Amino acid sequence: xxxxxxxPPGSEAELMDRVLHxxxxxxxxxxxxxxxxxxxxxxxxxxWAGQLLERVLGATAASxxxxxxxxxxxxLKTIPVNPHGTPLESTYxxxxxxxxxxxxPNWESSTVRRKLARVLWLPIIxxxxxxxxxxxxxxxxxxxxxxxxxxxxxxxxxxxxxQVCLGQLESITSHLGTCLQIRPKAANARxxxxxxxxxxxxxxxxxxxxxxxxxxTAGILREYYAN
DNA sequence: TGCTGATCATGA
DNA sequence: TCATGATCAGCA
Numbered sequence: 001x002x003x004x005x006x007x008p009p010g011s012e013a014e015l016m017d018r019v020l021h022x023x024x025x026x027x028x029x030x031x032x033x034x035x036x037x038x039x040x041x042x043x044x045x046x047x048w049a050g051q052l053l054e055r056v057l058g059a060t061a062a063s064x065x066x067x068x069x070x071x072x073x074x075x076l077k078t079i080p081v082n083p084h085g086t087p088l089e090s091t092y093x094x095x096x097x098x099x100x101x102x103x104x105p106n107w108e109s110s111t112v113r114r115k116l117a118r119v120l121w122l123p124i125i126x127x128x129x130x131x132x133x134x135x136x137x138x139x140x141x142x143x144x145x146x147x148x149x150x151x152x153x154x155x156x157x158x159x160x161x162x163q164v165c166l167g168q169l170e171s172i173t174s175h176l177g178t179c180l181q182i183r184p185k186a187a188n189a190r191x192x193x194x195x196x197x198x199x200x201x202x203x204x205x206x207x208x209x210x211x212x213x214x215x216x217t218a219g220i221l222r223e224y225y226a227n
Numbered sequence: 228t229g230c231t232g233a234t235c236a237t238g239a
Numbered sequence: 240t241c242a243t244g245a246t247c248a249g250c251a
Contacts, residue, residue, distance in 0.1 A: 039236090046235050047244030054244080064239085065242065080246080090230085092245060174231050184232055186241095193241090207241080214230090 002035045006058040012072055012142060015120065018057050019140035027124065028133025030056050038133045045132055049124050050078045053137070065094070065111070067118070074118045074142070079217060081123040081138065085225050087217045088126060093210040096164060096182055098195035103165070107154045110161075112180065112210050116153065119143050121221065141224045149179070149220070156180035160210075167198040169205050179216035185209030 009015035022030060027049055031038050036052060039045035053059075059068035059076055068076040080088045094111045097103040104110040123138030145153060156177040163172050164182075174183045186207045197203040 043247070044235060046246045048236080050244040051237075068243095076244095078245085089246065092243090095242075181231090184234090186233080187236095188234060189232085191241090 003033050005034065005055050008058045008060050008069060008071060010071075012074065015057065015069065015072065015074065016140070016142060019120065019122065022053075022056060022137050023139050024136055026134055026136050027052060030137070031133065042132060048132070049080075049135075050076070053078050053122055067115070069120075072118075074120050075115050076120045076122065078122045078124055079221075080126045081221065083125060083127060085123065085138070085221050087214040087221065090181070090183075090214050091212040091217055092185065093180070093212060095185060096160075096208040096210055098164065098169070098193055098205065098208070100165075100196065103161070107157050110157060112153065112157050113150075116145060121217070121224075123221065139225070141221070143220055143224070149216075152179045152216075157210075165196070167196045167200060167203075169195050169197075169203075169208075172208075174211075177213070179213055181211050181213055182208050183211050 006018070009018060028038055031052055034052075034055060036055070039048055054068060054076060057069075057076065060070050067073050077091055079091060082088060094115050097111070107113055120140055120142055122140040125136050125138050156179055160172065160177055160180065160182050163169070163176070172182050174181045176182070184206050189206070191207055192204040193207045195203050195205040
């Protein structure tokens, strides 16, 4: 039976009820229910699982810089995991504000903190042989950073943004940060944005994103599935 | 073989 | 074009 995309969930409880109902279903089954084609080529399927689950669960924000479930303030993150529940990839959080006018003055008002304040982690279980359609959805979990996690995120954010503000963009590598890192985030290596150079001058530089390291998200998932 | 740097699709 | 959704693939 083909289903219409659902209305946004009215509460976290309703959202988690929907999550419970898709747990164990494969991406192929869910796509079929909503008459969505499954891409054949993984190279051209980046992000497809995330967009499928947004529709299945009734997310609203589309490509706006807003939480996926705007009314609930909940961000949806699908995350590929192996059968043990260990993440296979880092997780994109948001873009890095490179221009002074777009930068938050402190951690409290940063996009990173707001995005991560409430996250629905939805594991997609990946085995070496499984096609995209064969991958099952795992048990979703609603998460907010505990004080230790929040402290680590804040420390990384402050260190990284210090570098951005000081015009040290070109020396920022993905090696910095224990849980949060800055990496390129662009359609290709030619993309440019305005940023700040070492003398405070405006420069053209590659767009970058904040990502959560996979060992950090591994800790989040472990904590939950142990209970 | 884990991680970094690069890349692909879609929508407003 | 730039934000979202992420995964790919080569190299240390």
